[in-house]
Amino acid sequence: MGKEDFFSNVYEIVKLIPRGRVTSYGAIAAYLGAKSSSRMVGWAMHGAAAKADVPAHRVVNRQGLLTGKVHFGSPTRMQELLEAEGLTIENDQIKNFDNYFWDPAKELL
DNA sequence: TGCTTGACGATCA
DNA sequence: GTGATCGCCAAGC
Numbered sequence: 001m002g003k004e005d006f007f008s009n010v011y012e013i014v015k016l017i018p019r020g021r022v023t024s025y026g027a028i029a030a031y032l033g034a035k036s037s038s039r040m041v042g043w044a045m046h047g048a049a050a051k052a053d054v055p056a057h058r059v060v061n062r063q064g065l066l067t068g069k070v071h072f073g074s075p076t077r078m079q080e081l082l083e084a085e086g087l088t089i090e091n092d093q094i095k096n097f098d099n100y101f102w103d104p105a106k107e108l109l
Numbered sequence: 110t111g112c113t114t115g116a117c118g119a120t121c122a
Numbered sequence: 123g124t125g126a127t128c129g130c131c132a133a134g135c
Binding site for chain 3 (some may be wrong): 029038046
Binding site for chain 1 (some may be wrong): 115116117118119
């Protein structure tokens with residue numbers, strides 16, 4: 001804990017995502033700095049999904065596609081969670097994604 | 110120790 | 123607009 005893991009930073013950002021909003025791996029990576037890459041964020045989420053404190057379902061790829069839905073135990077778990085927050089998912093993709101997009105570097109500023 | 114894989118993103122053809 | 127390739131860096135085998 002004393003050491004600031006890259007994962008911890010990602011968790012902090014994801015926790016700050018407001019309900020009914022979503023963000024992308026690249027946005028988080030960009031907020032943390034050029035040192036991080038989208039892939040690292042994705043890998044960090046690999047462990048974040050196991051944490052109930054981290055709403056990993058609010059993190060999707062740049063296309064608003066629920067690429068990591070398979071990591072939620074059920075292939076439809078992620079979609080249901082997002083729909084429960086007022087979002088609309090169609091074909092594993094968030095509709096009006098740009099309208100729900102939450103940029104940490106912009107909103108969290 | 111070294112190669113492969115991976116919840117991505119951007120660019121080139 | 124679609125398909126393919128490179129870059130990013132860490133974990134797994």
